Amino acid sequence: MRILVCVKRVPAVGSRINVTDDGQQVDTAHLGFTTSPHEECALEEAAQIIERLDGDDHAVVVLTLGPEASAEQLRYAASVGGSEFALVIADGGLDWDPQRTAVAITSAVRELEAGGGQFDLILFGNESADGGNFQVGIRVARALGRPIVNGIKGIDPHERGFIARRETDAGYEVYELEAPCALGVKEGINLPRYPTMKGRLASRKAQIQVLDCAADADAGGQSRIRLHRPPERASTTVQLGDSAAAAPAVVDLLDELGVL
């Protein structure tokens, strides 16, 4: 089985996100980078699916589109179950709106399939932690003519494809997709592993294939003007106490709000 996992490099933000002076991006001067959380779980899921299979004719291919430094996320992927790695270097001077991004990733998938065979399953994160456009995976799957369901928190391979579970408020919905197909995964589907010593060695040796398909993509219709922080909620905190003796004041508040 061949599974493709598409991941995105995002800043590891703290308690406040700062924007560069030109308003074009998150100020990452003092930040590290990580893999977008839903996608970290997608990779873990792919690794677990493959590990349950017999034989060694399987692959977890990891693809990312981003700056050259995104190789860091591919090397990390190598330490937690990825087996092949591809990078589409995105020109930082361009506006990578969801349509442009989807076109470039679609070309990359076609190129990877031409070289190594069709993917039985393509996994995306439900949405990226930063842009959160909720559409790139769906656009790619549609362009490839494959069914996709988003919001997936459980995957089981079956004879012809995959059973997927989507969390709802009250439980979950079950979908059954025939391979080749795609799924958008949500955090919580698993707990991603930490790299092992063996994984770290694999990471150092990982070969990264650089794909030249970013230039094919034209801009779509969404164009950034600027990023900014929402106005802070003017909050004065009313302190109800500094010990368990605050309980009556808390219950008074609950009563006042009508939830008692």
Add this chain to the structure above:
Amino acid sequence: MSGIAVLVDHDRGVPSGGALEALTSARALAADMSADLDAVILGDGDLFDAHGADLVAICAAYGAAAVHCGRHQFLADYGPDAWGAALAEFVETAAPLAVVAAGTDRGAEAMAQLAARTNLPLVANCVNVSPKGSPADASTAPSAGGAWHVTRIQWGGSLLEDVTLTSTLPLLTIAQHSIEAEPREDGPLPAAVADFEPDLGPEVQQTLVRDRVTLAEGVTLSTAPVVVSGGRGVGSADGFAPLEELAELLGGRVGCSRAVTNNGWRSHADQVGQTGTRIAPEIYIACGISGAIQHWVGAMGSKNILAINIDPEANMVTKAGYAVIADLHEVVPAICDEIRRRRDRPS
């Protein structure tokens, strides 16, 4: 007359809370453009027999001048391809001025399917939309000719992004909890009901809901009036017992932070935050939660926040309207005792 179309996403006939917010938001947009508000509902004959009248009444109360009911056997239950294909056919025949939906799981997914099928841009999770010619804030940028100016959320709401949208048919989803759902002030409009029957191929069946499993009855995290949530400060899975008790006394639900699910103390289904559930209860009681930004964006829709924390400088405390600066392990049981004491007291 073409109008602003709103996809009213629903679960077997019950509209989502987000759909009502989207109707509210689109009503303002339609007024801005002197256009009608049109609702689109997808289902099959049985669904419309059982819920059609209620759904139409709700849309009318929110100001819809027309309700378009897309009927097909493949629309009996939800499926992203079926909904996306039905919407694509609707926009082709009805030629609306824009299509709006809620940024819910279904709204966002169906709109992305529509965007992919029509190769049109989709601006997700909008909080402010200004149609052509009336930029919300003229100082933000050189006006792009004919483009819409839209403000959307990034990082789950920690940042806002102003964008221009250049499209023959603007597609938008509305960020959940960014607007209060409000029916039309002057009462419902006499909404015209129009049926359409999309031509759906058998391929859309591949992504229909096959089955569902119900785990929780009654109030859920996203609908509970009270959410009692715990963070790292709770210390263990067992440490949640008093929080469970408080939630039960108040008819609420227990939530938690990402630190808690990462430690395996609770299921991810209980996680409040950017990658968990976004909540909007009457009161959020945050116990031992430091308030990292990824957690805050899931909780910030709460109408009131009470933080219980030993650290007066914790983000959650400084952002909360109310705080108790003390050990949650002492405060929470004391609150439970006080509630029981008052309830036992003859009134």
